[in-house]
Amino acid sequence: MFNIKLAGLIVTVNNKYPQLERFCRDYICHGGTPDFSVSVTDEELDAERRASEKTLGKPASPAYAESVCVYRCICRRLPEYNAFLFHASVVECDGNAYAFAAKSGTGKSTHTALWLKHFGSRARIINGDKPIFRLVDGVFRAYGTPWCGKEGYNVNSDSPLTALCFLERGEKNEIKKIKSGDAVMRIFPQILMPADEKNADLLFSLLDRALTALPCFVLKCTISDEAVTVAYNAMLKGNNKI
Amino acid sequence: MKRIPGFTVKKIAGQNVAFPLGNASKEFHGTIKLNGSGLFIWEQLENDTTEENIVLAMLDEYEIDRATAEADVAKFIGVLRNAGLLIE
Numbered sequence: 001m002f003n004i005k006l007a008g009l010i011v012t013v014n015n016k017y018p019q020l021e022r023f024c025r026d027y028i029c030h031g032g033t034p035d036f037s038v039s040v041t042d043e044e045l046d047a048e049r050r051a052s053e054k055t056l057g058k059p060a061s062p063a064y065a066e067s068v069c070v071y072r073c074i075c076r077r078l079p080e081y082n083a084f085l086f087h088a089s090v091v092e093c094d095g096n097a098y099a100f101a102a103k104s105g106t107g108k109s110t111h112t113a114l115w116l117k118h119f120g121s122r123a124r125i126i127n128g129d130k131p132i133f134r135l136v137d138g139v140f141r142a143y144g145t146p147w148c149g150k151e152g153y154n155v156n157s158d159s160p161l162t163a164l165c166f167l168e169r170g171e172k173n174e175i176k177k178i179k180s181g182d183a184v185m186r187i188f189p190q191i192l193m194p195a196d197e198k199n200a201d202l203l204f205s206l207l208d209r210a211l212t213a214l215p216c217f218v219l220k221c222t223i224s225d226e227a228v229t230v231a232y233n234a235m236l237k238g239n240n241k242i
Numbered sequence: 243m244k245r246i247p248g249f250t251v252k253k254i255a256g257q258n259v260a261f262p263l264g265n266a267s268k269e270f271h272g273t274i275k276l277n278g279s280g281l282f283i284w285e286q287l288e289n290d291t292t293e294e295n296i297v298l299a300m301l302d303e304y305e306i307d308r309a310t311a312e313a314d315v316a317k318f319i320g321v322l323r324n325a326g327l328l329i330e
Contacts, residue, residue: 180255188261188273196263197250204252211255 005029007083007132007143007158011074012037016045017063020070024146026156035081038073040066071130071147075192079202083134087190088164089149090126090142091115097126097142097159098235099133100219101190102167109151110223111167111231118228128153133161133210140210163215163235170220173230178218180211187211243330245287245322251276260284270327279304283318287328293319 001014004027012034015021021028045065052060052068060068075085088101091112098115102108115123129149131142140161148154165175166186187207194200217234221227248266251258258276262269276284282303286296293315300311322328 181257184255184257184259185273185275188259193261193267193273194263195267200250200252200263204254208254 003029003032003034006074006145007078007134008136009035009081009083011035013070014039015066015070016040017066019063020067023067027146036077038070038077040069040073044069067147072192075132076195076199078132079194079199079206081134082136082206083132084203084206085130085192086133087130089128090131090159091123092126092159093119093123093232095159096162098162098231099131099142099164100167101164101186103189106167106169107223108167109149109153111221111227114223114225114228115232118225124155125153126155126157126159135206135209140213161214163217165217165219165231165235168218168220170222173221173224173227175217175219175230175234177234178216180216183211183216243287243292243319243328244290245284246327246329251281251284270325274321274325279314280318283315287322
């Protein structure tokens with residue numbers, strides 16, 4: 001058992017496998033009162049291992065399955081604390097966060113890596129795959145967590161979100177702002193769908209606020225430096241009229 | 243016909259969206275966008291009904307002609323049927 005601090009919340013993790021504590025080492029916290037605790041049953045672990053067999057071709061190790069299940073348990077609780085999981089690669093530049101969401105394999109990590117190359121020390125990846133977004137004092141912030149995709153990009157830090165961008169591959173680089181209503185169907189594949197009515201109400205009122213607060217874009221792009229400047233220039237001035 | 247149970251409808255950024263909760267989410271992954279008449283037809287399908295009854299309810303609710311109502315109902319029911327969300 002150990003405590004981690006994620007998105008400002010102290011979470012007690014009742015783990016079975018020691019790998020998880022090592023995985024979370026940068027987020028371990030001592031002291032403070034836990035906000036909630038999570039534990040995973042053997043049935044959930046078995047179900048996760050069976051599910052991963054379909055995608056990986058073999059069952060995931062029990063330790064890996066535990067890591068996946070623990071994060072899912074944590075993320076299910078987040079809406080109670082004005083927070084939610086959003087599947088995206090979040091890059092920070094000059095202190096502001098830009099979130100890029102895409103179907104797996106589209107190249108969102110490739111795109112945010114181009115930001116690091118372009119902006120150098122002005123930029124860093126907050127979380128490369130599974131950040132937590134949390135509404136704090138009227139501002140949506142993106143948080144690093146140990147769960148961050150295979151590249152391992154994460155920092156135990158947070159940054160105010162400037163804009164959301166849905167990334168698609170294109171022949172040339174073009175970006176357009178979309179209405180919040182048109183972003184609705186695009187956000188569902190990026191979140192953990194709620195399991196019950198109470199959770200659904202909390203999550204949906206948060207998502208409604210996020211879509212009101214954050215400008216949304218669709219970027220069609222190539223793997224190029226120009227893709228970065230096209231995205232950055234539009235998102236920086238995110239409050240432009242649609 | 244009626245809808246399979248276990249779904250909820252929420253409004254977000256002005257859009258009504260239906261999705262499964264609990265056990266229903268193991269059978270069906272995804273969300274259904276419910277535009278204007280879509281939400282109305284969705285609600286009609288909560289209890290056992292027929293396509294004709296939904297058309298009549300549409301004509302009662304909206305100022306549209308019968309051909310439009312029939313087309314809207316047939317289209318939306320087709321979407322639900324293809325997604326495996328109808329019990330018939």
